Amino acid sequence: MSNTEKFISTLADGQVYKKDFIILGTGILDGESINGAQIKIPLKTLNRHGLIAGATGTGKTKTLQVIAEQLSLKGIPSVLMDLKGDLSGLAKPGTANDFIKKRSEVIGVDYDPMGLPVELMSISNEKGVKLKATVSEFGPVLISQILELNDTQRGVISLIFRYCDVNHLPLLDLKDMKRVLQFITNEGKEAIQKEFGQVSSASVNTIMRKIIELEQQGAEEFFGERSFDVEDFVRTENGKGVISVIRLTDIQNRPKLFSTFMLSLLSEIYETFPEQGDADQPKLCLFIDEAHLVFSNASNDLLEKIEAIVKLIRSKGVGVYFCTQTPTDVPENILGQLGLKVQHALRAFTAKDRKAISKTAENYPDSPFYKTSEVLTAMGIGEALVTALNEKGIPTPLAHTLVRAPITRMDILENSEILDLVSNSKLVNKYNQDIDRESAFEMLEKKMIQVEEEQQKATLPKPSLPRSKAKEEESLIEELSKNTMVRQLGRTIFRELTRGILGSFSRKR
Ligand SMILES: Nc1ncnc2c1ncn2[C@@H]1O[C@H](COP(=O)(O)OP(=O)(O)OP(=O)(O)O)[C@@H](O)[C@H]1O
Ligand SMILES: [Mg+2]
Structure with a gap:
């Protein structure tokens, strides 16, 4: 042979x-x-x-x-x-x-x-x-990892997710996250302290700084709606x-x-x-x-x-x-x-x-x-x-x-070819409509004011989750499912609830 x-x-x-x-x-x-x-x-x-x-x-x-x-x-x-x-050429035939x-x-x-x-x-x-993901879909574990937080700071992140979870405050983008951080050291300080104990403002400041760092790398483009369905x-x-x-x-x-x-x-x-x-x-x-x-x-x-x-x-x-x-x-x-x-x-x-x-x-x-x-x-x-x-x-x-030659174009697409490809995409229509992110933020603001008022009205220390709140939550979800724009919000909340406080990945493992 x-x-x-x-x-x-x-x-x-x-x-x-x-x-x-x-x-x-x-x-x-x-x-x-x-x-x-x-x-x-x-x-x-x-x-x-x-x-x-x-x-x-x-x-x-x-x-x-x-x-x-x-x-x-x-x-x-x-x-x-x-x-x-150098991979866009896959859309067009190569030349023999x-x-x-x-x-x-x-x-x-x-x-x-x-x-x-x-x-x-x-x-x-x-x-x-546009590929996007909401902060709440990310979950506390991933967020902490990405921001490279220490254990105390991680605790604060878990607390934020827990608080937002209980109060149905959707965390969509980094703006929401920063707003909640502000809230827990300012107007919400007392309420948070009653429910979760003292929160270190040094930790909050560090987290804030790290979020801003992440934003400087362009992350605010990535966090938010409409989140991509894999x-x-x-x-x-x-x-x-x-x-x-x-x-x-x-x-x-x-x-x-x-x-x-x-x-x-x-x-x-x-x-x-x-x-x-x-x-x-x-x-x-x-x-x-x-x-x-x-x-x-x-x-x-x-x-x-x-x-x-x-x-x-x-x-x-x-x-x-x-x-x-x-x-x-x-x-x-x-x-x-x-x-x-x-x-x-x-x-x-x-x-x-x-x-x-x-x-x-x-x-x-x-x-x-x-x-x-x-x-x-x-x-x-x-x-x-x-x-x-x-x-x-x-x-x-x-x-x-000897590796075979690509059957698609080895060179990149022309600008006009890219535009053509994008304008014929069904997914672009689905994901690139501007969802009114203001409204998510407003909802958060409104909800916070409401929570704050409730706190002020209460004369006795509150139990951690009042039963009377259940109805209010129900109607919020109902309200959310009313139109397509906010259906995404609903999905986010639902996901957050199913993921739970630890982030589902660590849970499933
Ligand atoms: N399988 C192949 N068939 C035909 N030509 C090839 C093949 N692989 C590589 N070539 C030729 O070699 C060139 C360089 O290949 P390629 O861009 O894949 O290198 P690379 O290792 O990715 O380089 P870099 O590290 O710079 O990204 C190609 O432009 C092409 O002309
Ligand atoms: Mg290469």
Whole structure:
């Protein structure tokens, strides 16, 4: 048996495919692309997460594009964090040329250029569906984590949520939050003290300062209504999975906002999606390009939370893929959970680089066909060392892979194409109507004045939740469900009640 035949049969034995899969490319041996050595990734293990790593310009983002395309063709939707703005091209067909045709031929796939269903989204002022979340949906635990509070300050946050919960004060945006903070140290001070004891004004001041810091990173755009329903990520159009491209180009130098957003998105998905156990294919795949930005500035607490959610979200049928320059950008605990590894070339300029390369090589399965550390530096653009999990959950043999070319446009969309895409989006209509946020704030103000008056009228210390209040609450909810604008508010209140004081994530765990 020749070495090539041995290579092909080793791959086939290790890959074992009874169910559906996507084709990523073909194996390369001794510098030759081998026809008949396709590298396949089973849909079944796509919820086991992955890493796409490599030096700049080696093809990470294109690999991400290829995987998202192939998933879409299988009817699997995905969410792409587009930090460099180079993924919008997924909406338009690519262009065939001789180079691409030859590449597809040796890989053994048709090159069939097409545009795929793309939804552009943003958490700031970029064009597309506005992704938002309310403060109360965030819950006290996440808010405290994002603001990096100590235990005493966390206590104050819990108190605020509890107080607002009992008194049905919807916390929608940071403005609401700041108003309540003001209230508990000013007009509401006595009432709060009676019910919860002394609140340290130093703690309140710190929280206030941290909220303002968060606002300075643009967070007020993100908090508020209408909050995004993560089920809207899970859509198909004509049988193809919708690719939600979240445009985050303006977030590069606002890392706190980015990790806030990532954590909220992951925990919202975790809470909303039902358990799906071991299914034949994932429900949704999430790709985070330039993933070091999520981790580099996050506190240990935040990291722990992200690690925990990444681990748990698997059983909801969600795969998370990190795309970054070196694997060390991703925390150990997350690295250890990743099933698919696509390692593009690394460059050895310094002694430190060479150390990183031998460390990276150690993290890959041994191969009789390659010296991993040598291949790592010798690979060309659009080539990568790949190992996936086969259907039995066993790592597939390491393969130097020629990655197929994207069937969608490798370049970005023109401005007019973006406008066109956004104006034809149904979701944009649903989410981008301006909800009168003033009214939420007014309601809060009104309610506070009312509470204050009640406090003044009462001659005796109040029991913690007077029974007579129940009726009043009921009619408030009734009132809330009257029109669509405030139905969102109702949802927020309902969510807050179901989440409870600790935040539902920690509860469910
Ligand atoms: N699978 C592929 N098929 C065809 N061309 C590719 C492929 N992968 C990469 N290329 C070529 O290499 C270029 C760089 O790829 P890409 O943008 O994916 O690199 P990257 O690793 O994401 O770089 P950066 O770290 O700068 O973001 C692409 O513009 C494209 O021309
Ligand atoms: Mg890139």
